[in-house]
Amino acid sequence: MKYTIKAPSQLNASINLPASKSISNRALVISAMAGSHIQPDNLSDCDDTEVIVAALQNMPEVINIKAAGTAMRFMTAYLSATPGEHTITGTERMQNRPIGILVDALRYLGADITYEKKEGYPPLHIRGKALEGGHLEVVGNISSQYISALLMIGPILKNGLELKLTGEIASRPYIDLTLWTMKEYGADADWTDMDTITVKPQPYKETSYMIENDWSASSYWYEMMALNGNIDSRIQLEGLMDCSKQGDSVVKYIFSLLGVKSEFENHDHLTDVMLKANRCLLPKFKYDFSGSPDLAQTIVVACCALGVKFRFTGLASLKIKETDRIEALKTELKKVGYVIHDENDNTLYWDGETCDPSFAPIDTYEDHRMAMAFAPLAFKFPQIEINNPEVVSKSYPHYWEDLKKVGFEIIESEE
Numbered sequence: 136m137k138y139t140i141k142a143p144s145q146l147n148a149s150i151n152l153p154a155s156k157s158i159s160n161r162a163l164v165i166s167a168m169a170g171s172h173i174q175p176d177n178l179s180d181c182d183d184t185e186v187i188v189a190a191l192q193n194m195p196e197v198i199n200i201k202a203a204g205t206a207m208r209f210m211t212a213y214l215s216a217t218p219g220e221h222t223i224t225g226t227e228r229m230q231n232r233p234i235g236i237l238v239d240a241l242r243y244l245g246a247d248i249t250y251e252k253k254e255g256y257p258p259l260h261i262r263g264k265a266l267e268g269g270h271l272e273v274v275g276n277i278s279s280q281y282i283s284a285l286l287m288i289g290p291i292l293k294n295g296l297e298l299k300l301t302g303e304i305a306s307r308p309y310i311d312l313t314l315w316t317m318k319e320y321g322a323d324a325d326w327t328d329m330d331t332i333t334v335k336p337q338p339y340k341e342t343s344y345m346i347e348n349d350w351s352a353s354s355y356w357y358e359m360m361a362l363n364g365n366i367d368s369r370i371q372l373e374g375l376m377d378c379s380k381q382g383d384s385v386v387k388y389i390f391s392l393l394g395v396k397s398e399f400e401n402h403d404h405l406t407d408v409m410l411k412a413n414r415c416l417l418p419k420f421k422y423d424f425s426g427s428p429d430l431a432q433t434i435v436v437a438c439c440a441l442g443v444k445f446r447f448t449g450l451a452s453l454k455i456k457e458t459d460r461i462e463a464l465k466t467e468l469k470k471v472g473y474v475i476h477d478e479n480d481n482t483l484y485w486d487g488e489t490c491d492p493s494f495a496p497i498d499t500y501e502d503h504r505m506a507m508a509f510a511p512l513a514f515k516f517p518q519i520e521i522n523n524p525e526v527v528s529k530s531y532p533h534y535w536e537d538l539k540k541v542g543f544e545i546i547e548s549e550e
């Protein structure tokens with residue numbers, strides 16, 4: 136399937152963003168360890184969360200986690216520390232996303248895990264049992280998901296967990312989000328040194344828990360506001376938490392440099408954010424994305440379309456996500472006339488170089504963020520075509536409906 140997308144001249148609507156899949160997935164796994172019968176409130180209905188809901192409800196012999204990285208990593212730790220025997224697998228891409236660091240760490244804690252195909256990659260066969268816990272060192276520079284997975288089982292380990300992270304720490308705000316969610320469920324877990332986290336063997340408590348909406352998803356609306364540029368446009372984003380623990384809430388600061396102003400309206404614990412255009416634009420943007428890798432595609436595409444040259448670092452993890460996002464960005468931006476370059480597998484830069492655009496349809500590589508980051512280009516070009524638009528269901532199932540709601544015209548056809 137392919138969508139042809141035409142943008143409205145002005146934006147004026149209120150958008151109910153999806154719930155955060157990162158928080159949903161943490162709350163579900165923690166809640167299972169708490170033996171809780173209360174489902175977290177405002178759970179995301181995205182694919183990556185639904186696979187965890189299904190796995191925890193049915194606990195089948197073979198758990199298919201599809202394309203969900205967090206679900207694969209979190210459930211691997213959970214299954215290792217919970218009695219029962221399971222195989223956990225996923226899409227072809229998932230079978231090529233590394234998990235060796237997590238498996239080694241869990242084995243060190245006593246887990247019984249074997250690789251069913253390729254060493255270091257899913258599918259995994261796990262014979263779960265109570266684990267002792269203790270002190271453990273893990274490299275912090277590949278994926279924070281391994282660390283979050285280990286931390287979350289900390290409270291149910293006999294001796295708790297002392298986790299020392301070595302090297303640089305990638306995606307650090309996600310580790311803090313994990314600690315925050317664990318504490319909401321009664322865990323005693325915190326940083327006890329610059330590089331060490333200690334989790335006490337103190338069981339989780341059953342609790343009701345309200346999940347806030349997704350700041351990562353808000354980034355596409357910021358991008359639309361920046362590219363639309365109409366001074367009378369307004370977008371209200373509902374249900375974002377003031378002082379959110381989601382690292383991607385940094386998007387509000389990033390876009391303040393790219394022509395979008397955020398105004399916060401508080402009521403109860405929730406905040407609506409009103410986006411307005413402002414005229415401030417940086418001539419050149421340098422930024423380290425190691426704390427918020429999921430924003431990189433949005434900002435790269437937005438900067439090209441706005442003519443803002445950039446040098447973005449901290450992008451190493453993009454190569455092992457839903458697709459190699461560095462390659463995908465380079466290839467697809469060329470179709471619309473922008474030539475960006477990469478360096479050292481962790482940097483992307485654009486010095487304003489352009490090429491003749493082919494305007495061929497944008498390929499999405501089974502990556503929701505490719506579709507969502509490129510669609511707003513419809514403000515810059517008369518129309519934009521997106522292949523396999525259904526990929527958005529990984530994190531934002533009603534993305535296209537929301538676009539129609541604000542006046543986008545979306546025509547479906549065969550690829």
Ligand SMILES: O=C(O)C1=C[C@@H](OP(=O)(O)O)[C@@H](O)[C@H](O)C1
Pocket residue numbers: 156157158205277278279280283305306309428429452
């Ligand atoms: O813990 C999480 O919820 C996530 C952590 C990040 O992954 P890495 O730690 O692998 O960068 C992020 O990219 C992913 O979308 C969600």
Ligand SMILES: C=C(OP(=O)(O)O)C(=O)O
Pocket residue numbers: 183202203204205206429456457504530
């Ligand atoms: C990287 C992502 O997800 P995951 O690693 O959980 O598949 C994402 O949502 O951008």
